[in-house]
Amino acid sequence: MPADHPAFGSCPAPLVDDERIQLGHGSGGRLTQRLLEQLILPAFANPVLDRREDQAVLELPAVPGERLAFTTDSFVVSPLFFPGGDIGKLAVHGTINDLAMAGARPRWLSLAFILEEGLPLAILRRVVASIAEAAQACGVHIVTGDTKVVGNGQADQLFINTSGVGVVPPGLSLGAAAVRPGDAVLISGTLADHGLAVLAAREQLGIDSELHSDTAPLHELVHALLGSGVQLRCLRDPTRGGLAAALSEIAARAQVDFEIDETALPMHAPVRGACELLGLDPLLVANEGKLVAIVAPDDAERALGALRAHPLGRNSALIGHASHGGTGEIIIRTAIGGQRILELPLSDPLPRIC
């Protein structure tokens, strides 16, 4: 038997970091086995994943009235690494946050890579380590996965899909449909950090030293808010399209308008400056570690207190309220006492932001 054709079960040659992804790493052959066994699976070891079946089998929660939350998100951010985070952290936090916005406790994630032929293994290893670290920090397990490889020039380095399953407590029902005129609108911190950090890293604007992504998992902040006992109507994480897109979706669904006080919007000074310099509306820029909470009018102060008591919510602010109207408009009260209607643009100045 020739040395380059070892039988099944023989020890595969160790991966070396100056290697690059080949089409064969996605073939289902021994290169695939080697990539999985040496680089990907060890980072996420847990009893479910280690069964190495094509699916995870998971014990259901036992509490009557609990429901499942299920979500999916693909990540195509460019560049892969930026101040404050990377595509791996985004992929974990983004899917956890989509679960958390239903009030769910995140439990299990899937992880699917699409890799471009020629990708340095060192980059993949760094992303895998970041995913593993983020998942561990959040107490979620990667329980199933997939890896595909496409030819050079048929993808841009690597794309990630994470899907997630979590458990929604009995009796909890959050959603845009529950929002009523008069409800208070809170934001859990500063706006536009993520989008500006990625833009600065991509375009090498030379202002990146002060701009950092806010990518963060929000499930514990949500847990704190739920624990405060406020009448919570709806949670959204204002990612692509920013706060404007999140409020627009809620307004259309709930048939309310929103009145937002521009002077109440928390922003880091460098982000505010960069937005002014670049002519970007911070309301349209993506965030990856913030939530919008809509609560009953009388609970606004208590909700604000609960958010501010958590490290990820210390810059929370009450920024406005829902109002009658039914045309789904977002009305901005400006610093000089005027008002303008915020228009969701056709497109967005910042593609591939998450």
Place this chain on the structure above:
Amino acid sequence: MPADHPAFGSCPAPLVDDERIQLGHGSGGRLTQRLLEQLILPAFANPVLDRREDQAVLELPAVPGERLAFTTDSFVVSPLFFPGGDIGKLAVHGTINDLAMAGARPRWLSLAFILEEGLPLAILRRVVASIAEAAQACGVHIVTGDTKVVGNGQADQLFINTSGVGVVPPGLSLGAAAVRPGDAVLISGTLADHGLAVLAAREQLGIDSELHSDTAPLHELVHALLGSGVQLRCLRDPTRGGLAAALSEIAARAQVDFEIDETALPMHAPVRGACELLGLDPLLVANEGKLVAIVAPDDAERALGALRAHPLGRNSALIGHASHGGTGEIIIRTAIGGQRILELPLSDPLPRIC
């Protein structure tokens, strides 16, 4: 208000099929809304999806002892359409089949697109229709989704990720670890149809009129097999890497060898001919509508009967058995009475097959 900047809630212009995907379709702005509301969401309408939240909330099954199955798969097949199927059908069937291999009843799918700028909307519409048709035929619901757009040249037309959640009946535990020496190996039909059909379509070999993908959902075939009461150890769908990769994974996990009778392998004549012509080993070629079932020795005939009684299993065959050995070898008994050790290749002659 200028005509090209309608306020929220105004009726967006209808999509026209000779349009192409723009970066703005992934921006979170109004183009994204229009794509979702006019092209994607109507195809999959159901009460969970229609809530338009960032996650699906699902009622858990009520039977004690039931567990969840959870799986993910990305699809990058090229070309997108081929005789017998397309990327949409593959994406539904592939994830359903990964759930079915645990004996799970498939219930819910997520659907995530990565689209290349410039993709004709007509192609996306055709793929969406195919996904909807396949999901409906299988009785599963698309309950959550995501759509990203990357620049021209940063992906190849479109990639799909489907993740799936299903319900595993109480007491059922299938997996490679349960396989014992002596167990019978069955295949539910002809080998290599999918891989050859995609290869022929891609390379325009001029032999494609006789080659058709076998893409099919296997959950009902599995249900029939489970209903027959046989002692079922393990199920695998031999996709990437073919039957060889599936058996190799099981052999390594169960610490058995497999002895396979080459003359017992069912194949369509045109596929056999094409494999001979192209020098491809059909054991290494992908299938998308077949399963390998490993059953207790005494149950082989009964399992074969149950498989053959179902339309998707009518060409099922008993092809070999597990044996002592523990080196994880796949031993092929050849037509002329000899034997050879099947080696899983480093790579695979057919990239982007699923």
